[in-house]
Amino acid sequence: MNRCIVCKCPYEEGQVACPVCGFPLLFDRESDPATLQKLVDDTKNSYLADVSVMMLTYRCDTENGLFEEKSKEYTKLFDALQLSYGETLWFDKDYESVECDEPINVDIRVCHADVSVDYTLSVIPERMVNLGKIGIRLEDGFKARIVVGSDTANACSEEFSLIS
Numbered sequence: 001m002n003r004c005i006v007c008k009c010p011y012e013e014g015q016v017a018c019p020v021c022g023f024p025l026l027f028d029r030e031s032d033p034a035t036l037q038k039l040v041d042d043t044k045n046s047y048l049a050d051v052s053v054m055m056l057t058y059r060c061d062t063e064n065g066l067f068e069e070k071s072k073e074y075t076k077l078f079d080a081l082q083l084s085y086g087e088t089l090w091f092d093k094d095y096e097s098v099e100c101d102e103p104i105n106v107d108i109r110v111c112h113a114d115v116s117v118d119y120t121l122s123v124i125p126e127r128m129v130n131l132g133k134i135g136i137r138l139e140d141g142f143k144a145r146i147v148v149g150s151d152t153a154n155a156c157s158e159e160f161s162l163i164s
Ligand SMILES: [Zn+2]
Pocket: 004, 005, 006, 007, 008, 009, 018, 019, 020, 021, 022, 023
């Protein structure tokens, strides 16, 4: 299966443009590598510049031994242009260390300029993972998954789109 060199979306032989990012698929592959790379970067930037991923976080109070929700707010996790294919980027903040093998929901907001789209994603661990670290993994076609755990023991959400 051929894949678009910008967004990794698979495409059929004979298609003229990528169905996701519109990159021309019939360009001359022998063309100047620097020119081609600039075209790839410009196309990627035109979709992902100004796109950021936020997560709904809760501030809790454990006074009296009770878990009481005090407030919730969206925290910015990543800019889409920080992401690269095949790597999990971990958010540089530790949350409370809790071992869990139950499904959890993560509320995500994808912002692009002044437009935002909210997703409630399910993360279903196959084994015990620690919820203290959250990351993101870029997938084909400008999609991504939220990852919780660590490089060695983690669980992923379903895919969500970084572009609207
Ligand atoms: Zn593409």
